[in-house]
Amino acid sequence: MQARRDELPPSVDVRDLVVQFRVRAPGVGPRVVVRAVDGVSLRVGRGATVGLVGESGSGKSTFGRALLRLAPASGGSVRIEGEDVLGAGHRELRALRQRAQMVFQNPIGSLNTRMRVGRIVREPLDIQRIGDRVSRRARVRELLDQVGLPRDAEGRYPHELSGGQQQRIALARALASAPSLIICDEPVAALDVSIQAQVLEVLKDVQRATGVSYLFISHDLNVVRHLAHETYVMYLGGVVEHGPSASVFASPRHPYTRGLVAATPVADPERARRSPLLRGEIPSPMEVPPGCRFHTRCPFAEERCREEAPVLGETGDGGRVACHFWRELPREDPRAAPTRGGA
């Protein structure tokens, strides 16, 4: 089983993907080209969970959408289970969108609020003419079970259910066409901790039961570390670090990843308060800095960083990092810095 899996093409294989938009600069400026995704390569193995993290505006959602051609790719290649997505015709694209589904942050925004839950979950089966009436009903029950919704949820409307339950409906619907990949864009960001835990467990259960793979987009490092086997860190359209989640978060190499880790709150008052390592804000993608795109905020930036863009290179222990000086930077845990913020 394992051996056969390895021979199959990966669930997702993206090479040098570029997504650009033409936008008008604020005021009466001319139209400029914004590169929201600027040459990103990423793989998701079958049955694996891969995390994609980065600040708001770093291009995570655009990347996820481009995988299903919901955002316009202008370069690179995307393969889902070996099949070319960017060159796919109408019919092939429809088939691909059944095999790869998307789940969003705001469940209520993505559900038809005038339909009852049973119909919402059944609709993909109806559209794709999967099975007959009887088998579709049974399948809906099975799906509701799988995501931990009570049977009586079938007859209710989304707004009668809690945020966590709404997110489970979105997930059940996504699972209806038995996809092999689900792209989750901030699926638990709007939920309370205790509800987050419920939804995360459902995601894990479903993966164990069906072997589905996840591309899990989030800015919550704790959640990603918990769920994802591997993590990519994105900044201003590019990947700056990639590796097994355990090492990316325990010993981040890239100054940006270190800043993200240091900024993540820890529920432990005995720990020293984190100092905001990352100054300033992410620049507009209309003004991507030359050289290393992170140099305007990097505490370690040198002359070379302003001129030469670092490439994503192997670290020798399974990770990759895009920084000229990662070998020379201080090694300690960014959280250990004994700083007391404020006064």
Added chain:
Amino acid sequence: MAAGTETVLDVENLRVSSGARGERRVLVRGVSLTVGRRRTVALVGESGSGKTLTGLALMGLTPAGTAVAAERLLVGGVDLTRMSEPEFARVRGRRIAMVFQNPMEALNPVLRVGHQFSQVLTRNLGVSRSDARDRARELLDSVGVSDARRRLGQYPFEMSGGMLQRMMIALALAAEPDLLVADEPTTALDTTLQAQVMALLAERREDVGMGMVLVSHDLGLVAEYADEVNVMYAGRVVERAPTREMFASPVHPYTLALLRTVREIASPGTDRLSSIPGSPPPLDDPGSGCAFAPRCSFATAECTAVVPELKGVAEGHDVACVRSER
């Protein structure tokens, strides 16, 4: 609270209800808080537990159709419950200020930011228009906005969330209030900006010498920035303790479950996350007895008989649970 700290907020048995007489729905069921100068008191709890309503009630800003009552509501030593509307409005501008989750909602989208600063400053500080302009620049300086002149000429939509939140903090603190109510001030921001904004609030709290009520559902944030934590469930405070004590020895089953889940998510080794089964009751219908009973693994018949009251279990540590009463 440490002896000798001056009290800036003292509220006793705060209640918020909505609806007309006869079909009145109680939403916040008796919250008491004391905040000292240069102290931060946090309100935490699940979505819908009444945190925002409590914060708004302190400001006298609850939505139309709601009613607020309290035994006592002292801000900077002045009792707001004995005030007329216009008096309250004056005090609100000077002694209490609020920062909201979404700065966009607090600003008028079609007016330049500088204009809105001028309005607030001339109204609350009674300064002239030209003085207001100078003051606005100083204020932006104090929150680390460098190109103040340009920023003041912009519209809200031209700025990022982090920049807007800095500006809202500057504006809220213009009159150097005694008390700042910060309702999820960083929830809409990335963790990187969150760290910057929280550090800024901590710094301004020291400089201005105010007390702060921090409303949040993020226990990590609270662990780092609050001196005392109040855990709310279904419109009541169910546990209150100094921050270190709360995280080291929580007592209420709800607090225990919440902290366990937060720690499990944060520790990479956890295989299976424990979560609290079910969901919180509607605020206006918390059931009989302890509102947490349907989800509590320790619940007994006793729990649904009476509403447990907040009782001291240690110095400054109060818990509302029948288990801790024995």
